[in-house]
Amino acid sequence: MSGAKMISVDAAAWRSAQQSARRLAQVRRDMPRLVAQVRQGVEDELRRTRGETAARQDATDRGLAGLSAQTRRLEEETGRRLREQAERLHESDERHRREAAAREARLDAEIAREREERRAGLAALGSRVDELRAGRDDAAAAARRLAADARIMHDTIRAELPHERFAPGRLARLDARLRTAEGNLEAHAAAYTLSQAQDLYLDLSELRVEVESLALDWAEARAEALAALRGAEAVIAGNAERPVEDADPGTVMDVDHWTGGALAELRAEVAARIGGISGPGCPLTAAELRALAAEAAPGYEARLAALLESAADRMVGSQLRVNVAEQVVAVLEAQGFGWTGNAYAGGDERREFFSKLRHLADGGEVVVEVAPDGDAGLTLRILSYEDDPDDSARRERSRAVSRALRAEGLQVGDPAEEAGAPDPRLRDLDALSRPDAVTGADAVTGAPSRAEGADGR
Known part of the structure; x- marks a missing residue:
């Protein structure tokens, strides 16, 4: 036998x-240090985003300083409204930031409103096109001013704005039109180029508004994603060791140890996601970034909860x-x-x-x-x-x-x-x-x- x-x-x-095991498996999000760390991370990210946005808008304003008087006034007003839009985006509350459909509708409305106001701002000049054509010299001068303004706008967009990211190919097509208009001016057809120059400048100006608005929206989406991921990262770090009740003083549950390194793998995965979107080469769209904040970050916390349960059961x-x-x-x-x-x-x-x-x-x-x-x-x-x-x-x-x-x-x-x-x-x-x-x-x-x-x- x-x-x-x-x-x-x-x-x-x-x-x-064993109630102690169940308590060990509860994700703790309410620790004062953890809450303060998450809040500070959100504030730091918003501060950095505001700084990047302000720097880009300042550079754009400097690039447009050489515009003619009338168009400069229009662009200054546009710049002021874009700055207000940036502040509204960054000051929106958590509920507002998560309402993606409402936000997209609001952004589309902002762009449409700017487009209508710009067209109205240039309407006075447009109403004089026929009159200016009667005076060849006045028409030629107006066409040259608008073509020069269009060139300044084009060069500023190319140098300062992420146009290929948010409106790929648009600036290149407008540049081809601009070169044609400039060729007509050189061919002494300035009086017949006025309408062409006006439409061209308006399209470039609208491109500026659209790119800046989309860049603002993308920056906010990235700030949301980073805040959510860093919040998940802080929660994971804050739960890496858990004090064990009804045990000797100082006894803790080392979650990474009891899960055979699974917690370290989760932390590395979250850190990699943060690194992938925090740099200048982040490839994700605003919609993808918001999905990351709404789905991936909570998913990491759910995986943490499963690891805590496994660690508690094994301990x-x-x-x-x-x-x-x-x-x-x-x-x-x-x-x-x-x-x-x-x-x-x-x-x-x-x-x-x-x-x-x-x-x-x-x-x-x-x-x-x-x-x-x-x-x-x-x-x-x-x-x-x-x-x-x-x-x-x-x-x-x-x-x-x-x-x-x-x-x-x-x-x-x-x-x-x-x-x-x-x-x-x-x-x-x-x-x-x-x-x-x-x-x-x-x-x-x-x-x-x-x-x-x-x-x-």
Whole structure:
């Protein structure tokens, strides 16, 4: 008869009763330091975005300083409204920032309103086109002013605004039209170029408004995404270690340790996403950035919650293995055995727990192995090393262990005999506790132990 007995233990009922484990698995977002860190990150990002926006608008204003008097007044008014628009975007509250459809409609309305006001601003000049054509010199002068203004607008957009990002190809097409208008002026057809120059300048000016408005919207979307991701990053960092209630002072749950490095992988993934959108080469659109804020960032917190639950279950499961081993040791001590030592496989509390006993009369040894078995249970193996084994005593020993564990409220299966003799190497607790110890299973993943020579089923 084999000296290896296996008993399956379903720890689900026991674990569900452990309120401390459930509290450990709750994501904490309300820590004052964490809240302050998230708020500061949002403020820093908005401040940086405001600075970039203001710098771009200042550069645009400088580039347009050479416009003629009438168009300069129109562009100054446009610049003032764009700055007001930027402030409204950055001062909108959380609810407003998340209303994507309303925001897009508002942006479209802003662009349309600017377009109508610009057309109205140039209407006075347009109403004089026929009159100016009657006076060739006046018409030529007006056409040259508008063409020169169009060239200034074109060059400023090209130098200062991200036109290819938000309106790809538009400036190149307008440049071709501008070159044609300039050619007509050189060909002494200025009087007939006035309408062409006016339409061209209006299209360039509208391109300026559209690009700046879209750039503002994109900057806000990126600020939202970064704030959300950095908030998730702070929540993850703030939950990396959790104090354990009802334990020795200073006892903490190291989430990365108990999840086998999964928390570090999550932190690295979030950091990579932040790095990918915080630099100047961020490839995402405003819609993609808002989806990142609305979906990806909460998704990271959901994954954190799952990791916390897994870590808490594994930490509680580790303690459960010790408790079960203690119960088995108590039963065996009542049968004439004396306890001689404990060890975790590889010195790692996430893995199998071993207790060793020696019979006080005949010197026979028993090793108790308690290994994790999936998410809701464990596997108990009683390995007997005796020179003159008593099969009936072994069977009674296993039945006594099962009765004792059931009395503690655990769901315990009947003992099952394993084929083969127990692995003699499992008697050496010092060797088992070394970091390079191999017991035949990686208990961190929840696989049952399969020690050589004792086929756990």
